[in-house]
Amino acid sequence: MKLSLIQMSMSESLNKNCEKSLTFCDKAQGSNLVFFPEIQLYPFFPQYEGRDASKYCLKENAMEITDFCKKAAQYHYYLSPNVYMELIGKRYDTSLWINPKGKIVDYAKMVHIAQAKQFYEQDYYTPSDDGFKVFDTPHGKVGIVICYDRHLPESIRTCALMGAQLIIIPTANTKAEPMELFEWEIRVQAMQNQVFIAMCNRVGTEGSMVFSGESLVVAPDGSLICKADDNEQILSCEINLEEATKLREKVPYIATRRKEWYL
Template sequence: MQHTCKLAMAQMRMTDSIEENLQKSLNFCDEAADSDLLFFPEIQLSPFFPQYEKRNADQWCMQESAPELEALQEKAAEHKLYLSPNVYLEQKGKRYDTSLFITPEGQIADRTKMVHIAQARQFYEQDYYTPSDEGFKVFDTPFGKIGIVICYDRHLPESVRTCVLKGADLILIPTANTKAEPLTMFEWEIRVQAMQNQVFIAMCNRVGREGGMDFAGESLVVHPSGDVIVKADDQEQLIRCELNLGEAREWREKVPYLGTRRPEWYL
């Protein structure tokens, strides 16, 4: 197994136009053509509509067969990279905040839906999203196992821990963090979870002002030691780094936190 992964994150500014957001996503695919894996912020093809209570979001919702997703699948196949877009997806009459996992052949291998749904000022997500009916998933790649934890899910430590217990070497977090939020605390949250679970974690955020929210960027990648490998500013950009995912397993052998767990005593 190759362990080195060329990771790319598209820190994006969104508009009210699905077409513009899609074209920007496709352009990032072209820019990341020499990468192994590219992922995006939360609900990348739409404005952040959950900042408003109980609005009609039909125009932002799509089926898995949508032409926009087919265009992203084609880009994955063109550049032979793994792609994980995050979209507002409908399945069997229910709507989910969903990250797809697209293979280098352009096939949707599977999907992860947000498990925990927030309901707070400017994050009225329970008005729009159904909680996942499938739980957390981990995807096999030639360079390691990839888990996905969507935005608010990361605040519940069971999310990252579950992915790691399923074998994840790298956790992707598509998110929507604003400048009004405790960004320093959010960085430490990721660093501590990476260290405690001895896993690489990459978090990709939106940028720009949308309505009453100013998205912060500051996407980052954290090593299993808890050290920050790369951290962006608040500008739109493609972030790249090369990770040896085998180091996650090395750290678990060196400091066996997971091996000393006693789940029979946990609630």
């Protein structure tokens, strides 16, 4: 599988952000799976408390969503944009799962919602009503964990127990945060769950937040496959999801769990 992470910056303009996203879709042709950072079509508005975010929220029939579907069909790859979306009257931090025919298969919504300085996400996001999602592909099973969810180890573990061999994480990490620790967080969880993990971040300055980039892909043994710097770019690599299955057979961490002793 060729995996491509679109590490990009965002402006105040929906049209410009969408146009840039679609241009990156063109540049990522030849990939099997392409995904983006968290809330890719707008500036990171949750850094502000309690504002009216209506203009940032997309409906299911939004033209921008249709454009992403067309790109997936044009290039015959799986595509996972992350947007602020209204579904059945509620607003979610949402990753779409679009198949190579350009059809939206399902929506993965953020499960755990942060509430801290510059991450006032409970002011805007509804917690997921249907939990974590894992999707079948000809290359293997792919799960989605959105940004803050990864800090709760149950998130990665749940996707692994659902059969995920690769977990993708759209995120919004800043240079003020402990990026070295965040890298190790991903590497340790990849090793403990014997799963590929790919985390795609924003770059650029928005208000008082400076996004750090440093998107990365980690192997099921916790080793780093590739990592970006803090510039806008496509980070691509080839991975074989069967390696996750083989490692689980060789070193059966998950199979030897004794869940009767866990809270």
